[in-house]
Amino acid sequence: MKINFSVLFFLKKPKNYTKGAVYFIFLRITVDGIRAEMSTSRNCEPDRWNAKVGKVIGTKEDVKTLNAYLENMKAEVYAAHSQLNADGTAITADNVKCKFLGKAEKTHTIMEAIKIHNTNMAALVEKEDYAEGTLRRFKVLEKHVKEYLLFKYQTSDLNIRHIDHEFIDGFDFYLHTSKDNDTNTASKHLKNLGKIVRICLRNKWIITDPFFGYKLKSKLVQREYLTADELQNIAGKKYSTARLSQVRDFFLFSCYTGLSYADVQKLKQTDIRIGIDGEKWLFSYRKKTGTPVAVPLIPIAADILERYKDHPFCANQNRALPISSNQKMNEYLVEIAALSGIVKTLGNRIAKRTFATTVTLLNGVPIESVSKMMGHTNIRTTQLYAKMLDEKVASDMAPLREMFAVV
Template sequence: MARETFNISFICRETKKNKLGLSPIIMTIIVNGERTQIQLPMKAKPEDFKAAMRGEGEKQIQEYCLEQRKRVDKVLTEMLKEDIPLTSANLKSALQNKGAGKIYTLADLFGEYLSIIEKRKGKDLSVDTYNRYVKTTKMFMDANSIKPDFPATKVNLSHLLNYQATLNSKLDVATSCNYLQKIKSIFKFGFETGRLSSNPAFGLKIDKGIKETILYLTEEELSRIENKAFSGRLQKVADIFLLSCYSGLSFADISSLEKEDFKTSPNGYIYAEKTRKKTGVKFVAIFLRNSKKILERYDYELPIITNQKTNEYLKEIGTICEISKGLHFHMARHTAASLLINHRPAIPNETIQKIMGWKDDRQLRHYAGIFNQTIFDDIGKAFGEKKPKPAIKNAEINKDIDDIEAFNKLLGITPDQGDLAD
């Protein structure tokens, strides 16, 4: 732990003189390099203050400053006893409130952080993301069997590691990492705002495991769903999934589309222009392939159900279509990105970025996969086509054998003598 430094000094601010020539006395407190100032009730003439600091003149000013030092020492003792982080901001607050104040609890920390990010809800922060922040605070307390009135200053790395172990035992790697990252952000906020003297999550390492291969549907797998006739609910889910494969829209974004959002471009393509629910980035989704047929089937009013139910039905669809990749809705977005990046002639990355609603085109590495056929075609164009060697016919093989036997006979070699190499 780093050594804590502490210092108190007093000045008389001459620039704040009143009509009587008196200036306020300012107490400056420095804790671990952080400075804060408190204007004290007492006022004095600047020259009298300077004399008092040299041990001359009126003792009243000296005694007053000494009294303030004792008051600071008393509050410091209370703060240490109550396990309140020693920061300049906390010390100033305690002095102005005439005491060390109440213990800073998890309820205080979580409540303060959530109230700040709640203002972003529906703007640059989705409702689902906000709800996950709320959920991670509750799960953290449940995992450690602690209540909201538990002092936030007493949370240490062991609490975080215990939470991590609990999540990993119940959730998949990606979801576990998501909740851990959020609780880590909250404790970092507490430390950086001076509420906590240290960040208990500083040493927490979030292992995202082995990076999974990008899962997307090939043209052949996509055609299985396109050409299959489903009944009732499965057909509706399949249609929405296909629309996402054709446009690249996430479940949240395709769910937000209203009938009036669909427009037709000058060259005849159906498109929708909005901002992404998750990031607030503007996108221009182009509905390609069989989109028009699907949209007209529902009169442009999409039959959306919950994400959870949609994924349940997609697993049924995957089984029916003999797709072994574990079909889920987000795979449609990966499929769309892969179809766009593999299209020939090539579509510029900037265009794909705009369609997908990415902040930059680096997301291509995460979302899109390169088809084998694309690799073969690109190499063929770059280095020329390689023609396969024609198969050797049996008649030609027999002719070669006859030629070898004739050659051996000419040299006087019989089959019993072996060949020339021997």
Template sequence: MKIHIRFLKRNKKDFEGNLRLDCSIEGVRFRRYLKIRIKETSWNKNKERVKSNYSNAFEINKRLDFIYNIINKIYYELVNNHIPISKSVLSDKFDEKMNGVNRRISFFDYVYEFVENSRNSKTKGTCDGYIYLINSLKEFEKQYRRRIDWNNFDYKFYTDYQTFQYDIKGNSQTLFGKRISQIKTILNQATKLGLNKHLIFREYKVLKTKSKKEYLNEVEIKLLWNLDLSEKRRLEKVRDIFLVCCYTGVRFSEYKNLKRENIELGENGKSINYYSKKTKKYVHTICNDNALELLNKYKFDLPHISGQKYNKYIKEVCELARIDAVITVHTYKSGKPITYQKKKFELISSHTARRSFVTNLYKKNVPTNQIMVATGHTKEDTLSNYIQASAIESIDLIHQTLKKSG
């Protein structure tokens, strides 16, 4: 952090000039004229203070010291409360500390700034989620002819937005819950900054419905491995990326982080470590012979593909592999339970690979704490969302365990 007081003149011939506060805090520059005008001969450029022989030197320097301390206090207040530093936040805090004035900023202005500040610390998917929220709230405004600002986040907003999500958009409880969770995150941060004074949002319930997601068992994964796609290169590349994720458990957004130099040889097999942007730490996971063969095939530079194309093509791949069992899906729409049937390949997406990795290890009785090391999870209840063994498979695991213990 750098704090300077500058003496500035409009013209070189001027005998007097203005004092300006110049700060650079974690790459964010903040400037503010201090409404203090003095003669150039009375300014000590090195000490950045008024010379003692100036008539009001003591009072002016005392105020400059006060301003310097104010900036330090603002900095540590923001850091200790984990509040992203930006020009507008510094400006608001400075006005508040100096004059008791909290400059008004609208909810949407703050959210746009919140998203931009989040791009350095959060994943692209998380930031995109906030953009979807903004678009959803804008659409809600038009539908209900109601302007959204800080004072609008009351019980009526919650019930009306729920109706909007269910009846107009046809969305699930889980998606509605995700939007509410995002709103609460934003409002909590704004409350810390003193921008929001309305606290009813803290009582908003984040609704979730747990529904079974599909995974591929080891037989189905082998079908993909044996599938000849030499005449369909676009599908072959997607199949290979998917299998690497099935074998290592790496997220689709992070498969490009797997590097040759990060391979390690243990007593019982190879492992690979990679940096996870989502968890901001290195993750160590298994690297079996199939994964290593695929990584070597592309010289540890797996092809890049957009998530949209990937999810489309992997369904084609699974259909060609005849992963087409009829699945009965139990889920929610518009907040109400519904049931429908789909062929399994239609339900496969990028996240299926990581889910398959976890579930197949679980079915082999690998302890969950060891699976968590390979996935980078820190909470067992989060990992449990990836375990998708059916009731029959779970009972069969119990029988296996009882036989071993008996």
């Protein structure tokens, strides 16, 4: 990116100017329209100053000496500019001035950047602009980067300008080896680090993006979902305790609506209203993205809500379902899976995938409608679910097979 840089000398009238007094000679540095000025500690009579070339008019020895001094000063300013450029430092008028004067410029570090980001995000988590889980991932990044700096550089911090492809490659290798991260987990950490670096770029702590041209690696993951038979096994199982039945109902509700744990937890009874077709709909928004969602309730989901409408917690708190903590939910779901003969790990993610696959796509619901109900801002996210479905491919191809069947 080209930066407009210029240096010129000009005269400045003293504050307590008296007629016939000399003017001070000042130097002005301009970078992209932003100025920084300083005195040259020299002066000149106004009528002896050539403003066009920024020099004193005359041929006497004292005039030649002054002009030589100004030229040398200008050359040193240009040298300071070149040194900043070579160091990869942001070129600003103040930075060039500080470099010329020999003043220490403020530097920023990678750990400083991560800590500022995490502090700001923690405040936004309190306002529910971010999920607690997102903050946890950046805290893990902070821990990994700190340990990597000690391991690789024997230091607790590093100038942000020293982050380059070599640092990124080394951190990637460290995550795979020392932290035993798989490819996708390591790439998520690198992606989060990239966000920190781009914030530094916007703040002009660095002038180039070290992630530019760096390709993050990923591997295709087999995402599990429940089949119709597995759903039926869970729904039809009789549990000995009320707590397991309650958690089972919550899980099934997520499977039949596509809502996340956080979305179901905040769901109010008033969010269930009559939709455009005269049937019950669920109107809410995704806590993670703020995207509004409207989901027609199929009978199974509606029956679950009806079952708990008079529950004391739901009645007192205006909640649609009585929800335990996420940790407790996951503990109970382990029991439910074992009792129901399910070998897959039950949880919120598999519930959402089940809604997108077994409940909707496999039953002919168009992918555009599924995307809208799940609150996806990009249909490509929903297409990830569609790729999982060999059954859908088989049913789509069945008419074609019949067409080309040998008679």
